[in-house]
Amino acid sequence: MKVITTVPGSKIIEIKERPEPQISQPDEIKLKITKIGICGTDREIAHGGRADAPPGTNELVLGHEMLGRVVAVGENVTKVKPGDYAVFTVRRDCGECAPCNVGRNDMCQTGKYTERGIRAYDGYMAEYVVDKEKYCLRVPDDLVDLGVLTEPMSVSVKAVDEALKIQAARIPGATYDGWLKGRTALVVGLGPIGLLGAIALRLRGAEVLGMDIVDENSPRPSVLKAIGGKYINGKEVKADTIDELHGHIDLIFEAAGVAKLGFDIIDALGINGIYVMTGVPGADRPADIAAGAIMQQMVLMNQVMIGSVNASMEHNLMALNDMAECKKKWPGVLESIITEVMPYTKINEALANTHSDEIKTIIEF
Numbered sequence: 001m002k003v004i005t006t007v008p009g010s011k012i013i014e015i016k017e018r019p020e021p022q023i024s025q026p027d028e029i030k031l032k033i034t035k036i037g038i039c040g041t042d043r044e045i046a047h048g049g050r051a052d053a054p055p056g057t058n059e060l061v062l063g064h065e066m067l068g069r070v071v072a073v074g075e076n077v078t079k080v081k082p083g084d085y086a087v088f089t090v091r092r093d094c095g096e097c098a099p100c101n102v103g104r105n106d107m108c109q110t111g112k113y114t115e116r117g118i119r120a121y122d123g124y125m126a127e128y129v130v131d132k133e134k135y136c137l138r139v140p141d142d143l144v145d146l147g148v149l150t151e152p153m154s155v156s157v158k159a160v161d162e163a164l165k166i167q168a169a170r171i172p173g174a175t176y177d178g179w180l181k182g183r184t185a186l187v188v189g190l191g192p193i194g195l196l197g198a199i200a201l202r203l204r205g206a207e208v209l210g211m212d213i214v215d216e217n218s219p220r221p222s223v224l225k226a227i228g229g230k231y232i233n234g235k236e237v238k239a240d241t242i243d244e245l246h247g248h249i250d251l252i253f254e255a256a257g258v259a260k261l262g263f264d265i266i267d268a269l270g271i272n273g274i275y276v277m278t279g280v281p282g283a284d285r286p287a288d289i290a291a292g293a294i295m296q297q298m299v300l301m302n303q304v305m306i307g308s309v310n311a312s313m314e315h316n317l318m319a320l321n322d323m324a325e326c327k328k329k330w331p332g333v334l335e336s337i338i339t340e341v342m343p344y345t346k347i348n349e350a351l352a353n354t355h356s357d358e359i360k361t362i363i364e365f
């Protein structure tokens with residue numbers, strides 16, 4: 001079968017031949033891959049950035065956002081049957097820590113987790129993949145067209161979920177279901193994670209401001225406006241004037257992965273506010289920040305700053321729920337996040353496809 005590989009640390013991307021994987025355990029599922037999403041992580045890996053090959057090799061099969069059709073199941077599998085559409089999650093347990101042992105490898109405590117297509121485990125840019133039922137999620141029939149967005153949606157939903165759990169635990173009167181209602185959230189960076197985060201925030205009752213540096217009439221602001229959000233052009237508005245122009249911001253959802261902006265924007269956060277970072281900038285990009293002013297503000301205003309990565313199976317289920325809700329409330333919006341679909345043979349074009357009208361590029365197998 002065909003697979004797309006890279007040599008971590010290099011810019012080599014190749015289509016290669018590998019043996020088709022087969023089911024060998026009763027709890028395994030075999031998927032025929034139909035769609036793979038390309039994200040910033042894939043592009044960083046393709047530029048020689050953060051990634052590891054499986055132990056004993058120097059080559060990694062790329063791809064971690066996926067959708068596939070079930071073609072075979074082990075004898076103990078009950079979640080899916082051949083013909084169903086399903087996704088596999090990204091992380092694999094370290095096998096040692098409490099979070100991994102209760103199905104929360106997104107919170108792995110040892111740091112010895114692996115990630116398919118990213119860290120020491122081959123990914124999904126392949127014609128077929130086999131994995132365990134516990135990492136599999138059936139995609140309902142009416143969401144099949146959007147199933148490839150489940151992984152990025154789960155990442156966005158986890159970030160919002162973490163913020164709500166923290167706010168509900170620490171602020172008198174705040175509840176998990178109620179805290180966002182009527183409050184203002186600022187999403188920084190309107191790529192897929194930011195826009196899916198904006199959807200999750202709107203569905204939970206927040207007013208959403210979204211910031212990017214693209215033209216107001218281009219696809220990213222259009223998606224934001226279609227869900228009732230308001231666009232801020234970061235080329236025209238400085239981070240330290242946002243609160244003067246738009247009032248108290250209760251939650252910042254960072255999805256730009258730009259280090260300086262990530263810290264400058266803290267200025268906009270209001271009293272008791274929470275800031276969730278999801279962007280992963282290159283670690284070698286230092287930035288000058290107003291450290292004293294930021295620290296003073298965060299202490300005097302009881303602010304929280306957290307990082308959030310990956311997602312649990314529960315977040316994947318929440319993601320499918322949110323996607324179904326979004327489809328009902330704002331028909332066509334999720335579809336418009338997928339801006340380009342290319343055959344897998346055009347992987348290099350797909351990886352290089354980063355113009356300002358691009359949101360999510362998908363490759364098909």
Ligand code: BGC
Pocket residue numbers: 039040041042064090091115118151152155309310311
């Ligand atoms: C993926 C996550 C992963 C993270 C860190 C992101 O691009 O969506 O699943 O945990 O990268 O490697």
